Amino acid sequence: MKTTIYSIYILMMVSFFSACGQQENRERKGATSTDVDMITNNTIKQAFEAWQRGNSKLWLSFFTKDARLYDDGKLRDFHKFSTHAIGEEWFISLDKIEDNGLSIYGKIHTKKWGDFKTYFKFRINDQGKIYRLDIGQADY
Template sequence: MSIFKKILPILLLCSLQACGQIGNHQHKTITQMEYRKISNQKVKDAIEAWQKGKVALWLSFFTADALLLDDGHPRDFNKFSTEAIGHEHFTSVDKVEDNGMSVYGSFHSDTWGDFKTYFKFYLDAAGKFSKLEIGQASY
């Protein structure tokens, strides 16, 4: 048996033990999303529904014919919502603009990976969102 085969199990055990040592390092754990930056209550509630994977609740904030623009390109809002919710989410809210109607943050997609994004909400006269613009952000 080669020396490598003898040492490998010991090295593996040492590396696993090192990760658990107190004071050595810490892993960042996101236990709850920071929503306080979102000043518009309706946007905040919609984002919370998105984050929690509540498709029906998310859709309830929007008109039946809501327009979705993804980096300026029209997409089917309902299809996008039902396919993305549960597989895509904000990992941080970095800034909010337009009286709380535009949310910028770090985002995770099971398909596309991690990137910065924006969600811009538009209200209609009845108080529902009639348009959502999303896309990659650079800030």
């Protein structure tokens, strides 16, 4: 009986440390904290950090309930995008920040499409919530 409990404990610990290592590897591939420091708008910075960590609940907390998403100019379902893309896509570099920290350009990694240059352009209302996000492939 003690051997079985000990074996289960060892298996759980191995699984735990393996999972921690996988998360750490993913974060090392992402944009560095130095890159994130380039984002001067605090709301956008916090939303971006939530995106990078794959935390959809925190990400969504920065947006209005009726936030709109435009992907290369086409209206898409913002909530569906947010819940499906988070954890599957992340920035691997930030190349430039414009519009007082509201526009982010960089290289993104997606499990489905690979790596490419992209932009995220945010619009914030008077209450400090993001009400619109424009995304798309960037050419710079």
